[in-house]
Amino acid sequence: MASRSVFRSLWRASKLHPLPTRAPRCFSNSTRLAESPTQPSNHEKTTHFGFETVPEAEKESRVAGVFSNVAASYDTMNDFMSLGIHRLWKDHFVRSLNPGSSSTVDSPGWKMLDIAGGTGDIAFRLLDHATDINNSPSSTIIISDINPSMLAEGKKRSLATSYANSPRLSFLVANAEDLNTIESNSVDLYTVAFGIRNFTNKEKALREAYRVLKPGGVFACLEFSGVTNSLFDAVYKRWSFSAIPLIGQLVAGDRASYQYLVESIEKFPKQEEFRDMIKDAGFMVPGKGWEDLTGGIAAIHKGIKPVEKP
Template sequence: MAQMRVTRAEAMETAYGFSAVGGGEEKQARVNEVFHRVAERYDIMNDLMSGGLHRAWKSAMVAWLGPSKRPGWRFIDVAGGTGDIAFRIVEASGRNAKGTVLDINASMLAVGAERAAKRGLDANLTFVEGNAEALSLPDSAFDAYTIAFGIRNVPRIDKALAEAYRVLKPGGRFLCLEFSEVELPLLDRLYDTWSFKAIPAIGQLVAKDRESYEYLVESIRRFPNQANFEAAIRRAGFERVTHRNLSGGIAAIHSGWKL
């Protein structure tokens, strides 16, 4: 059975799946190891775990963002190592947008940089190893900040949100795609069965790694629900904060503006 969600984003600092850890550094080290192990199979596992739905969810996020086609429009995609969101943004901009893909995990970035080169998008994208909690980037540098399925792995979510606010230009947009709380009772039960029975088994079969996928499933259940995460976004200073549920709340896109 799924365990209770944490009620505030701050509580995620010591939540490593259903286990408790000592603090941000310990959690970050353990999460880093998970993503080093899963990097090569990350995208195929996303397809298998979501039945391909993650592609539609990511496309919905980019459509809501509506990237500008004007030259000079800049974005940062955080925890976006393999490039999935960044590629979509660049293509939606008519290949005019320039983006920084930032990830704390070098293995994920290596996969993304290789994929970008194969797609001819390496001139549009810069891949940077860095920490979402302390971006080595200037203030007011970007028109948009995106993060997809990554913020629940950040130990100090409040710091990451504050950094998102800092690096955005006035009038800039924050968009976060993350797993959330299912709001349909029957779907909730089916989703729990799929998550806790099927996904770790698929991880063992395809990636030879059951443990990492058990963590990923548990981390989804521990992440704050839609209302609590919206409250965290507002505390960071964002305005006009809202969200859109996807697939009954399995995932949600959160939006906020730096005004």
């Protein structure tokens, strides 16, 4: 999926600014916590917020501040950050899942859950595919996000679809690490696209995914990953750390939130490590466990919940 034109664009953008040796911190008032981080005590569990080490209890609120800031411009910024390629990735992701494909008279549709689904970008694609390709008008989806501002964007955008105010589409404010309102063994497909890297406890979220899925159900994740070519990786990192925060400043008026997003990509486990995390949660992993997109800039990971023996 990578192309010479993409590589040339990345190379030109990479020359704009040198790589930072330390991430700048210039958050707006809504993310003021980033300017005076709490120092974790010796006995307090910590995690990363970008390149910073912060108490686990603090990360959720700081991530919430970032996504409240970028909610309205999120998809526009994704176009700038990925040169529009994220749309191709998402289309391919949905096609690879083929939602609604096994619908029968006894099971007329899939029950899907899109975690960190915010703006509805993946959920609307899943419903469109189930309806238009697999003739499964009874397939439903819950868009879940921890951030009400992102869900508000999704609700607003749903008004332009045929799913608005339909029983096929619902919204849920919830933490992916504790989906207590969703029954165990009730979901056919669990998706998360460009969201899991922001979770405080990824292992706990994976265990929750396993719990809510039916036996035979599919966990599917689209996330930024590790570039497989060293030269391309060097150019990609220069683009990420130099151009993307600048674009965030110029287009969205928010450099720091996009600086965090770039750092969160760098800190996310690479392909093999994340595959092993999925296996450790109990899933069976098909093949090698992932599919690289655009040279590994992004990857699709899948896991299948084993069918329990009678």
